[in-house]
Amino acid sequence: MLEIKNLHVTVGGKEILKGLNLTINDGEVHAIMGPNGAGKSTLSYALCGKDGYEVTQGSITYNGKNLMDMDPNERAGEGLFLGFQYPVEIPGVSNMNFLRSALNSQRRYRGEDEIAAVDFLKLIRAKAAELDMDPEMLKRPVNVGFSGGEKKRNEMVQMAVLDPSLAVLDETDSGLDIDALKIVATGINRLRSPDKSILMITHYQRLLDYVVPDYVHILAAGQIVKTGGKELALELEEKGYMGLGITESAA
Amino acid sequence: MTQKRYFDTPQIAAGFEAVRQSLPGVESDGFDGLRGDAMSKYLDSGLPGPKVEEWKYTNLNFLANENFDIATVSPQETEIKELFEKARVKGLSGPLLVFVNGHYYKPLSTSVDQKGIKLSLLSDNIQSFRDGMAVSDGDSSLNNLNRALVTDGYHLEIAPNVEMKQPMQVIHMATSGTDMTAMRHRVQIMAGTGAKAEIIESYIGADQERYWTHGVTDVMLEQGADVTIYQFQTQGRQAIHMTELHSHVADKARFSHISLQLGAEINRTELINSFTGENADIELRGAYLGRNKQSQDIFTRINHDQPNCQSNQLYRGVLDAGGKSAFQGKVIVARDAQKTNADQSNKNLLLSRKAEANAKPELLIYADDVKCSHGTTVGELDPDQLFYLRSRGMDEVTAKGLLVEAFVAEVFDGIADENLRTAFKEKTARWLAHEVTP
Numbered sequence A: 001m002l003e004i005k006n007l008h009v010t011v012g013g014k015e016i017l018k019g020l021n022l023t024i025n026d027g028e029v030h031a032i033m034g035p036n037g038a039g040k041s042t043l044s045y046a047l048c049g050k051d052g053y054e055v056t057q058g059s060i061t062y063n064g065k066n067l068m069d070m071d072p073n074e075r076a077g078e079g080l081f082l083g084f085q086y087p088v089e090i091p092g093v094s095n096m097n098f099l100r101s102a103l104n105s106q107r108r109y110r111g112e113d114e115i116a117a118v119d120f121l122k123l124i125r126a127k128a129a130e131l132d133m134d135p136e137m138l139k140r141p142v143n144v145g146f147s148g149g150e151k152k153r154n155e156m157v158q159m160a161v162l163d164p165s166l167a168v169l170d171e172t173d174s175g176l177d178i179d180a181l182k183i184v185a186t187g188i189n190r191l192r193s194p195d196k197s198i199l200m201i202t203h204y205q206r207l208l209d210y211v212v213p214d215y216v217h218i219l220a221a222g223q224i225v226k227t228g229g230k231e232l233a234l235e236l237e238e239k240g241y242m243g244l245g246i247t248e249s250a251a
Numbered sequence B: 001m002t003q004k005r006y007f008d009t010p011q012i013a014a015g016f017e018a019v020r021q022s023l024p025g026v027e028s029d030g031f032d033g034l035r036g037d038a039m040s041k042y043l044d045s046g047l048p049g050p051k052v053e054e055w056k057y058t059n060l061n062f063l064a065n066e067n068f069d070i071a072t073v074s075p076q077e078t079e080i081k082e083l084f085e086k087a088r089v090k091g092l093s094g095p096l097l098v099f100v101n102g103h104y105y106k107p108l109s110t111s112v113d114q115k116g117i118k119l120s121l122l123s124d125n126i127q128s129f130r131d132g133m134a135v136s137d138g139d140s141s142l143n144n145l146n147r148a149l150v151t152d153g154y155h156l157e158i159a160p161n162v163e164m165k166q167p168m169q170v171i172h173m174a175t176s177g178t179d180m181t182a183m184r185h186r187v188q189i190m191a192g193t194g195a196k197a198e199i200i201e202s203y204i205g206a207d208q209e210r211y212w213t214h215g216v217t218d219v220m221l222e223q224g225a226d227v228t229i230y231q232f233q234t235q236g237r238q239a240i241h242m243t244e245l246h247s248h249v250a251d252k253a254r255f256s257h258i259s260l261q262l263g264a265e266i267n268r269t270e271l272i273n274s275f276t277g278e279n280a281d282i283e284l285r286g287a288y289l290g291r292n293k294q295s296q297d298i299f300t301r302i303n304h305d306q307p308n309c310q311s312n313q314l315y316r317g318v319l320d321a322g323g324k325s326a327f328q329g330k331v332i333v334a335r336d337a338q339k340t341n342a343d344q345s346n347k348n349l350l351l352s353r354k355a356e357a358n359a360k361p362e363l364l365i366y367a368d369d370v371k372c373s374h375g376t377t378v379g380e381l382d383p384d385q386l387f388y389l390r391s392r393g394m395d396e397v398t399a400k401g402l403l404v405e406a407f408v409a410e411v412f413d414g415i416a417d418e419n420l421r422t423a424f425k426e427k428t429a430r431w432l433a434h435e436v437t438p
């Protein structure tokens, strides 16, 4: 269970999150929607512990552990995965090598043995196939020269291999055509299970047609201003932020 | 007050006279005379000080006072074995040539059993060395110092159209007890028309000793010859490492030098290359890594005196706290050297604010129909890349290691032999993990 209480986050001297509260129980899928600049990516980075995202007040606990005391890799070891809005290119590091190193690092953190090379190969090939990724892409440097859709697909392959218990997906659906969107939805739905939690950050209702959330929140000006079921996303689609009485600019 | 550009080292002259009678070749007049002439030349010119442009980044002033004798220790077999095992590239079956403290070491060396390949040692074939030295054109003061005091080395001749079956591994090691001693060797590689050879050169030594390794290599490539030298410089961290290489590359010949420099406190590596024919290729690639007072100074020069030749240089530097480097790459394209293709790329990665990387590319182009490029960068690890890796579970050391390995990988990725390529990558990884004599 993820519990965020009264979270205040400052970036570059500017307060972006201003008292955010959110609880996600095991097995639940939540969606966060909100206008540009509301602080959605800031929330995802603060959850993962990116440098420069300073928590000035409040708390983040996951399964009773204080995440704020942990380095990004320790949070990953605890089961957290961030699907990046803009996946990073890493020239010179193959997807394969990158994922093996990541998986083994997490296993070491949890006190487990490293995965055998053959087992890893089987695992990664299977996950790539499930998500329709050309196995040749596993040999290519991480995200280098990948199209927008390929990058997002790659995020899903990474998620499938690392098998997190809490996935935070920052606009994984942005900029995708309908086929790529369906693949991303497949990745998320495969992860969905009673012992895992998913937080989807999205701009558009359209992803929610494929991955139906249990809760929808609207984030504006650094706070969650409205919470509802999946119908809230439809209402938002129809009326817009203004129609729901939400001002876009930070107060 | 103006500083003298070159300085004197009278103690070296005295040291030379003291050992002269015990040096190889003393009974052969020609050789002793050659040593004497070289010493005079050395003393006339003196050593370059920091005011000499080419020596801006390596200050030799310490040599004005310190005295490095010729090594005379009797090394322990177990230590030799240990250093040998660390230095040797595994999985290769070619000939081995081992030098310990400046002298040929027979127990670990093997002979070259291939028709058309002749290997002789300076210590037992002065004649071939004297002939070889005559073709050597290096006339720097350090080159002359080496001529005067050289104790051993090898002369390799590959007959026309002979291809060396397996790379020859040459290991130069310095054991315990070599503190304040100098080891000087010379190498001559003569590749006949259409001959082909690969040589792996490893330098290794006791980590606690301040010894001075000083080597001069001359490589002559006849028409269509193909020679590659792979070099692992994994000297002890107090060592002074100086090597000077001269290559002469004839028509359609190809010379390649691929190095990893991660040892020594002071490293000065000079690669001076000249085309003597057309349609020839020179490729220089290297990675240099430094931290904790280590200084890696790489100086290259390519004389494009002939038309239709290609040169390609690719150097990557990684500097951590206290490490310093310089890459000085000079390319001179003569007026008649039309259709020259010369590329140079030097990128440096600083892992700490207390690291320093200097880059000085120099292109002097006197021909008008040429393609020359050079690119130099000095940067830090990309924080977004680091965060991406860490968000996937890698701790800081692992994530940085992966990025640094990727940064230098470009230097070694093209090496066809997997054992060799792996050796370069593993030694880089071990340096990153702070291992002693990686």
Ligand SMILES: Nc1ncnc2c1ncn2[C@@H]1O[C@H](COP(=O)(O)OP(=O)(O)O)[C@@H](O)[C@H]1O
Pocket: A011, A012, A014, A016, A034, A035, A036, A037, A038, A039, A040, A041, A042, A043
């Ligand atoms: N490094 C930064 N320095 C200063 N302001 C930033 C920085 N990164 C983001 N911001 C600001 O924080 C606000 C929230 O950004 P972000 O979390 O990316 O919004 P969203 O993802 O909801 O579109 C924006 O006003 C943005 O300009």
Ligand SMILES: [Mg+2]
Pocket: A040, A041, A042, A085, A171
């Ligand atoms: Mg965003």
